[in-house]
Amino acid sequence: MALSPQLDALHDRVRLYAPGGLPVPLDAAGVRHLVRRLTWGESPGLLEEVRRDPQAWFDAQLDPSRVDDSACDGYTARFTKVRRSIAEVRAQDKNGSWDTMSELGWLTTARYAWSRRQLFEVVCDFWSNHLNVTNPSSDVWDSRHDYDAAVIRRHALGSFEEMLVASAKHPAMLRYLDNTSSTKKAPNENYAREVMELHTVGVGAGYGEAGVRAAARVLTGLTVGKDGTYAYDPSRHDTSAASVLGWSTPAHSAADGEAVATSLLRHLARHSATATAVARKLAVRFVSDDPPASLVSRLAGVYTAAGTQVVPVLKALFTSDEFWASAGQKTRRPLEGFIATVRMTGSTPGDAGRGGIDDLYWQTRELGQAPLAWAPPNGYPDVAAAWRSAGGTLSRWNESTKVVNGWWPNKLARLPDKSLLPSPLPTTFGALVDALVLRLLGRPATATERAALLAFTEHGAGDALKSTDQWVGWRLNSVVTTILNSPGHMER
Amino acid sequence: MARPVPLPRTQPAAPSPSSSTSATSATTTAGCGCPDGRGGAGSFSRRSLLKALGVGAMTLVATEQVHTQVAFAAPGYTGDVLVVLSLRGGMDGLSAVVPGGDPDYYRLRPTIAVPQSSLLGLDGTFGLHPAMAPLMPLWKAGRLGAVHGVGLPGASRSHFAAMEDMEKAAPGTSLRTGWLDRTLGTRSVNGGAAGTFQAVSMTGSQTPQMLAGPAPELTLKRLEGFALAGPGDSAVEKARWTKAYAALHAEGPPTVAETGRAALAAAATISSTLGSTPAGSGYPDTDLGKSLRDLARMVKAGVGVQAAAVDHGDWDMHSGLGAAGGGWMKDKLTELATALAAFDADLGALMSGVTVLTISEFGRRADENGSGGLDHGHGNLMLALGGGVAGGKVHGKYPGLGASALDNGAVASVTDYRDVIGEVLQKRCGAGSLSEVFPGFSSAGALGLVRSR
Numbered sequence: 011m012a013l014s015p016q017l018d019a020l021h022d023r024v025r026l027y028a029p030g031g032l033p034v035p036l037d038a039a040g041v042r043h044l045v046r047r048l049t050w051g052e053s054p055g056l057l058e059e060v061r062r063d064p065q066a067w068f069d070a071q072l073d074p075s076r077v078d079d080s081a082c083d084g085y086t087a088r089f090t091k092v093r094r095s096i097a098e099v100r101a102q103d104k105n106g107s108w109d110t111m112s113e114l115g116w117l118t119t120a121r122y123a124w125s126r127r128q129l130f131e132v133v134c135d136f137w138s139n140h141l142n143v144t145n146p147s148s149d150v151w152d153s154r155h156d157y158d159a160a161v162i163r164r165h166a167l168g169s170f171e172e173m174l175v176a177s178a179k180h181p182a183m184l185r186y187l188d189n190t191s192s193t194k195k196a197p198n199e200n201y202a203r204e205v206m207e208l209h210t211v212g213v214g215a216g217y218g219e220a221g222v223r224a225a226a227r228v229l230t231g232l233t234v235g236k237d238g239t240y241a242y243d244p245s246r247h248d249t250s251a252a253s254v255l256g257w258s259t260p261a262h263s264a265a266d267g268e269a270v271a272t273s274l275l276r277h278l279a280r281h282s283a284t285a286t287a288v289a290r291k292l293a294v295r296f297v298s299d300d301p302p303a304s305l306v307s308r309l310a311g312v313y314t315a316a317g318t319q320v321v322p323v324l325k326a327l328f329t330s331d332e333f334w335a336s337a338g339q340k341t342r343r344p345l346e347g348f349i350a351t352v353r354m355t356g357s358t359p360g361d362a363g364r365g366g367i368d369d370l371y372w373q374t375r376e377l378g379q380a381p382l383a384w385a386p387p388n389g390y391p392d393v394a395a396a397w398r399s400a401g402g403t404l405s406r407w408n409e410s411t412k413v414v415n416g417w418w419p420n421k422l423a424r425l426p427d428k429s430l431l432p433s434p435l436p437t438t439f440g441a442l443v444d445a446l447v448l449r450l451l452g453r454p455a456t457a458t459e460r461a462a463l464l465a466f467t468e469h470g471a472g473d474a475l476k477s478t479d480q481w482v483g484w485r486l487n488s489v490v491t492t493i494l495n496s497p498g499h500m501e502r
Numbered sequence: 503m504a505r506p507v508p509l510p511r512t513q514p515a516a517p518s519p520s521s522s523t524s525a526t527s528a529t530t531t532a533g534c535g536c537p538d539g540r541g542g543a544g545s546f547s548r549r550s551l552l553k554a555l556g557v558g559a560m561t562l563v564a565t566e567q568v569h570t571q572v573a574f575a576a577p578g579y580t581g582d583v584l585v586v587l588s589l590r591g592g593m594d595g596l597s598a599v600v601p602g603g604d605p606d607y608y609r610l611r612p613t614i615a616v617p618q619s620s621l622l623g624l625d626g627t628f629g630l631h632p633a634m635a636p637l638m639p640l641w642k643a644g645r646l647g648a649v650h651g652v653g654l655p656g657a658s659r660s661h662f663a664a665m666e667d668m669e670k671a672a673p674g675t676s677l678r679t680g681w682l683d684r685t686l687g688t689r690s691v692n693g694g695a696a697g698t699f700q701a702v703s704m705t706g707s708q709t710p711q712m713l714a715g716p717a718p719e720l721t722l723k724r725l726e727g728f729a730l731a732g733p734g735d736s737a738v739e740k741a742r743w744t745k746a747y748a749a750l751h752a753e754g755p756p757t758v759a760e761t762g763r764a765a766l767a768a769a770a771t772i773s774s775t776l777g778s779t780p781a782g783s784g785y786p787d788t789d790l791g792k793s794l795r796d797l798a799r800m801v802k803a804g805v806g807v808q809a810a811a812v813d814h815g816d817w818d819m820h821s822g823l824g825a826a827g828g829g830w831m832k833d834k835l836t837e838l839a840t841a842l843a844a845f846d847a848d849l850g851a852l853m854s855g856v857t858v859l860t861i862s863e864f865g866r867r868a869d870e871n872g873s874g875g876l877d878h879g880h881g882n883l884m885l886a887l888g889g890g891v892a893g894g895k896v897h898g899k900y901p902g903l904g905a906s907a908l909d910n911g912a913v914a915s916v917t918d919y920r921d922v923i924g925e926v927l928q929k930r931c932g933a934g935s936l937s938e939v940f941p942g943f944s945s946a947g948a949l950g951l952v953r954s955r
Contacts, residue, residue, distance in 0.1 A: 187822045188821050188875075196873070198821065198877065206662075213660045396709070397707065398709050398721060398757045399706065399707045399721035399761065401720075402723075404722075405707075405764045407747075408730070408731035411732040415732070423529065458749065462746050466743075492746050497753065
């Protein structure tokens with residue numbers, strides 16, 4: 011669906027900004043494109059905020075500490091178990107307890123829905139999938155929340171190299187991909203394979219089975235200690251010489267093994283194949299399912315030049331012609347469609363306790379994309395073709411319907427139903443439908459949408475609308491539901 | 503006009519975390535971070551709210567809105583229903599159909615081998631893992647057969663690359679479609695439109711690569727609750743909502759629009775046809791059991807299923823595979839055997855027209871690692887179940903586990919998996935030439951795993 015001729019022509023515009031800035035001024039379609047790609051959906055007032063000063067909003071999103079997030083902080087402060095150290099969890103909880111992992115799922119759902127640091131939360135979701143450690147899964151009952159804080163959130167807008175090293179030395183990753191039980195006598199190849207295939211250079215980089223075995227030997231000794239935290243155990247480390255993808259080590263002492271393993275990880279993070287893999291994955295997230303090679307190559311260059319820093323890559327991406335020419339080329343995944351519906355309705359957590367946040371999380375399980383819950387190590391797929399499930403679609407419709415109508419979660423605080431109505435109230439049904447679609451989808455209604463929604467109300471476009479009509483009264487939510495369950499809502 | 507009845511406002515509390523707690527990582531879904539099928543979030547049971555909604559909430563009024571997209575049978579297709587059961591994560595075939603007569607097997611696996619004394623039906627070379635007991639009657643009756651040492655030549659030992667390559671089944675080409683999609687595409691069924699249920703993927707929110715391509719498929723997790731929530735019980739409201747959703751899904755990206763239309767069409771059929779077909783019993787209360795139970799229900803109802811994809815993940819046993827008497831492998835094989843036996847019993851005489859094939863992206867290393875597990879390997883086991891199977895034995899060549907027979911430490915692949923599938927397609931599913939399904943593939947000949955229809 012074309013958005014607007016203006017947007018198509020954006021890349022031709024004279025840019026009114028310093029290099030690295032957005033192509034301001036943005037028209038409505040441009041603001042919509044920026045917001046749909048950089049956030050979990052439009053919340054009340056967000057489009058206006060971005061429209062007022064797109065560059066200021068964008069700059070703050072890339073420097074999230076500048077964004078006041080006190081409202082969301084208030085919601086997330088209700089979850090106290092996730093604030094504990096690994097040692098505290100192990101001392102206080104029954105072995106294998108899911109309490110902390112459950113809280114992490116709820117907390118993450120709340121951040122996606124209500125943080126004002128929206129790009130940060132999108133990027134955290136991206137890295138959580140890139141360096142996936144399934145939550146919940148029992149091996150990581152005591153450490154997964156710490157992985158979220160100390161690895162993903164700490165480095166999400168920092169250096170990929172540091173994030174990779176931190177992940178390799180975190181008990182959650184060590185347990186999830188079995189490096190914790192890998193020894194020089196009988197190496198376990200699981201982590202060594204995935205760190206190259208999924209986290210860094212990619213399966214086509216040419217390391218082969220010999221490379222997997224070599225890396226597995228190099229990484230022996232990185233393990234989890236009895237206290238549940240990371241430990242280097244020299245007695246497990248294979249001290250022989252090894253070479254992987256242009257990196258090599260001579261035979262070394264066991265005491266040097268940790269430094270040798272770290273050196274391999276840093277080499278992998280900085281490898282040109284990793285630059286391309288990370289650049290392409292970011293472009294798939296933010297531009298299109300099959301992003302232009304020119305863009306990927308440019309972003310890979312930025313990644314390398316910036317020493318694996320994430321923010322310069324994102325800046326180059328969001329100011330690229332390819333990004334601005336890509337409107338309509340991404341589709342929201344089920345979780346994004348659902349969270350966007352929550353945000354659009356302006357619902358917030360109830361006053362006390364979990365306030366419905368836990369229920370929202372369980373709904374995300376129903377639609378097949380609970381945050382952090384993907385089981386294999388490759389993370390949720392981010393291309394539309396992977397999500398063509400009729401059952402998943404029906405679940406998304408049904409869970410969204412419950413949210414829009416306030417049936418479930420019934421603990422959420424809701425804006426008045428009529429807050430979505432334009433003021434003053436339109437005088438005809440045609441104008442009502444047009445206004446609701448513009449509000450909910452952020453763009454004018456297509457002819458198909460207009461006809462379908464008018465048929466839904468059994469009214470003609472010119473029929474007069476009274477303020478007492480059922481369609482702006484008790485039936486309003488059914489129209490809102492129908493619009494938010496339409497394909498237009500799924501445009502990312 | 504009646505006001506729609508809101509959904510129940512009380513929902514059950516979230517499943518109790520403590521009840522889901524597992525003390526051992528080995529038995530926990532994806533505890534090792536291994537591929538677990540496409541439904542990454544699938545380890546929890548559906549909530550009873552959706553059960554309360556029930557199938558059959560749609561009415562015939564609603565059905566009329568989408569009737570043109572519904573096929574109640576597959577006119578013209580007279581082959582078997584082909585069920586492809588993907589054992590994702592790299593199943594260790596040696597643990598299921600065990601080479602109990604091979605001393606190398608015991609030499610290579612000092613702590614995790616299945617003792618000879620516990621093998622079922624050991625014939626000098628092979629016996630079944632004791633957890634496969636529910637399938638022994640079918641093995642003895644010749645309805646369950648096996649092939650060892652199966653794989654894709656030159657296959658990667660990456661889960662993701664191997665799965666993708668196997669499901670595309672078109673190495674050396676730029677094809678992005680899957681082999682099962684191409685199989686469906688070669689069928690001209692009375693020149694009519696494809697039925698909504700012709701290819702069913704019981705895989706939750708994700709559709710497997712083997713079904714990628716132009717032939718439509720229906721991906722779902724459960725029949726239960728497959729109905730549009732919101733309109734309440736009024737037939738008029740249901741028709742109104744269904745009509746509006748169908749009209750809105752006339753445009754938009756195909757992955758959203760086509761899928762939405764398929765959901766509406768399927769919901770109508772599930773309401774009108776499947777609601778009166780009872781579900782079978784004896785299945786394990788797991789995702790696999792429920793998937794096979796629902797699939798059997800669709801086959802019994804005659805909604806036109808030609809092919810089905812079912813996922814059963816969590817086979818990536820790098821550590822803690824366990825012993826024959828208990829542990830991760832025993833639990834997985836028990837679930838698999840119980841579910842397949844229930845499926846066979848549920849379909850009864852209909853199994854004469856059903857073939858189930860298991861497939862897994864690779865087998866494991868022949869020797870166990872230091873974690874009591876098995877790293878990634880190559881050649882693997884395929885199982886075939888059905889009325890047309892020439893079972894009760896291991897077909898094809900067994901590559902052996904001697905040092906010179908191994909491929910980089912793993913069971914070698916000596917039978918191309920396309921030969922196994924191809925034989926089933928040609929003898930049971932009415933396929934002629936396989937050149938479109940498996941481009942560039944030259945068959946080494948039939949194994950005799952199935953009989954011609």
